[in-house]
Each structure stands twice: as C-alpha cells, then as structure tokens.
Amino acid sequence: MTFRDCINQNKFVLMEGALGERLKREYGLTFDEHIAMAGLVYEEKGASALTALWQEYIDIARENQLPFIATTPTRRANKERIAKANCPETVIADNVAFLKNIQRNCGIELYVGGLMGCKGDAYTGTGALTESEAFSFHCWTVEQFYKAGVDFLYAGIMPTLSEAAGLARAIDEIGLPYIISFTIQQDGKLIDGTTIADAIRYIDGITTNKPVCYMTNCVHPSIVYKALLQPFNRKEIVRERFRGIQANTSPLSYAELDGAGDLHCSEPEDFGSEMIKLQSIADIKIWGGCCGTDCRHMECVARKLRG
Numbered sequence: 001m002t003f004r005d006c007i008n009q010n011k012f013v014l015m016e017g018a019l020g021e022r023l024k025r026e027y028g029l030t031f032d033e034h035i036a037m038a039g040l041v042y043e044e045k046g047a048s049a050l051t052a053l054w055q056e057y058i059d060i061a062r063e064n065q066l067p068f069i070a071t072t073p074t075r076r077a078n079k080e081r082i083a084k085a086n087c088p089e090t091v092i093a094d095n096v097a098f099l100k101n102i103q104r105n106c107g108i109e110l111y112v113g114g115l116m117g118c119k120g121d122a123y124t125g126t127g128a129l130t131e132s133e134a135f136s137f138h139c140w141t142v143e144q145f146y147k148a149g150v151d152f153l154y155a156g157i158m159p160t161l162s163e164a165a166g167l168a169r170a171i172d173e174i175g176l177p178y179i180i181s182f183t184i185q186q187d188g189k190l191i192d193g194t195t196i197a198d199a200i201r202y203i204d205g206i207t208t209n210k211p212v213c214y215m216t217n218c219v220h221p222s223i224v225y226k227a228l229l230q231p232f233n234r235k236e237i238v239r240e241r242f243r244g245i246q247a248n249t250s251p252l253s254y255a256e257l258d259g260a261g262d263l264h265c266s267e268p269e270d271f272g273s274e275m276i277k278l279q280s281i282a283d284i285k286i287w288g289g290c291c292g293t294d295c296r297h298m299e300c301v302a303r304k305l306r307g
Contacts (some may be wrong), residue, residue, distance in 0.1 A: 015288025134166025244286030
C-alpha cells in the first residue's frame, strides 16, 4: 500500500511521539548546533537511543493495530546547514537508510517520512522565505530525500504561507506524496496571519501533486480546537483537508514556550482527552506527539482511538 492509500483508506494512523526532548532529558544527548538531531545516527549512543524510542512507539501501534508513521530527525538538515556541520554530505540519505532498516524489521505497516523544515524560525516566522526563494532553497533537500527512497515528505511547523507554498512547489515537481504541517495559533491563523482555510486553498490551487493532507505540530490540542472553531476556518476545505496533529503537552502559546528552560507536561489521560475532543469538530486521521509526550501519552491516545 502506498502512503497516500494508507491515509485515504484507514480511519486512524498513529504517528511517533516526541524524540528531541526525550533524547536530551532521558539519554543526556546533545545535538549538533547546525543540523540538530540529524547527526545522531553516526553516534553509537545516539543511534541506540533513536532505535529504542521508535521501538516504543512501534509497539504501541502494533498493540492497537494501527498503521504507523515515523519521520527522520532532519528538520534542520538543509543544504546550508549541512555544509556548516561536521557531518557527511550524505546525512539525509543516511538518516533515511537508518529508519528504513527499522521499517524492514518492525513487523507492522510503517511509513518512513523525510522531515523538512523552514529556513528561519518556525515559531516566529523570522527569516521566512518568499515563495520563489523557498522553491529554490528547498529543491536540493527534496531531491536528496527522493533519491534516498522515502515514502513521503513531511514539512513540519511551517509558520508562513509563502515558504510552505514554495516548498510545496518544490515537492510538486518531483512527485513525492507529502504533508504540510503548519505552525498555528488559537486565533486560527499561521504566524504570518494567514487563516488555515486560506493557506490550504492557496497551496491546493498552485500544485498538481497536492499534499496528501495538512496538519499541525508542536501545539497543544486545545489550541488547535479553538483555531478550527474560528468562523473563517469552519469551511468544507478545512474539514476535508486538515487531517492530523502532532501535539505537545502544554497549552501555552509558542511565544511562551519558545526557549523555556522547563518542559511543560500534562498527564496522559488529560492529554488523550484533549486530543480525542478534536474528533467532534474535525476529521483527524493522523495522531502523533511532540514536546512533552512519551510512550504513556501515545498509548493513551491509541487506546482512546481504538475504543
């Protein structure tokens, strides 16, 4: 089954929970200043920790009979940053190969996504590219993932329409299935002020190979609930095309969370209830975790979906 078929034909799909915060807090790992987690596959401790965390989430998917999505920890691994980092130029391909090996041996329906990100700050939009700049900037990264054989591409925490649109055009040219995941606020808009409905409508309108769906990540489900209830987002296009969340466990805003020294968490049951509440207003299919989540949170969500 292709990734697009998986999303279209399954009622629910489980996505991984947090990696970054857990790698730092549970395993004491530090990340490269340029490419962040992407270099961990070259370290014995880093590779072992990544494998252990993915295995936890895979086990939850298996126990609850859900297809599973995992993405390479490569959000900051673009051409400019790779050139500055002390790592091989093949770092994207090496991350894909690492996760593909886990896929081959996991025994469940698992899809490997290539994680991409914006050039600038995902939480403020500082340094965001224009559409044409984004197309040129991201083409190289898209090609690396295509050659490496990912099942799909995942553009995570995209704060502005212009850069998300340019990145979508770059993927459109190469033909891979992909998801655009926005940085959204409870006012129902991206960081640049674009409504969710308008962002979806625009990107769908400029691409032939349209995104498989749209979603959001690194945000609490209660914020997404308020965002989707905004009148300008109560549109059929949002209902049909906004299909996923990779949530953190804190209801604080991006501005409050960005750079916070302490990890803000909620209890798994509370988190799971807030996640499932989204079903009352949206047709969410992809359910994953971000900052603050661990296997307890994802197990709770999976159990509620199964129930």
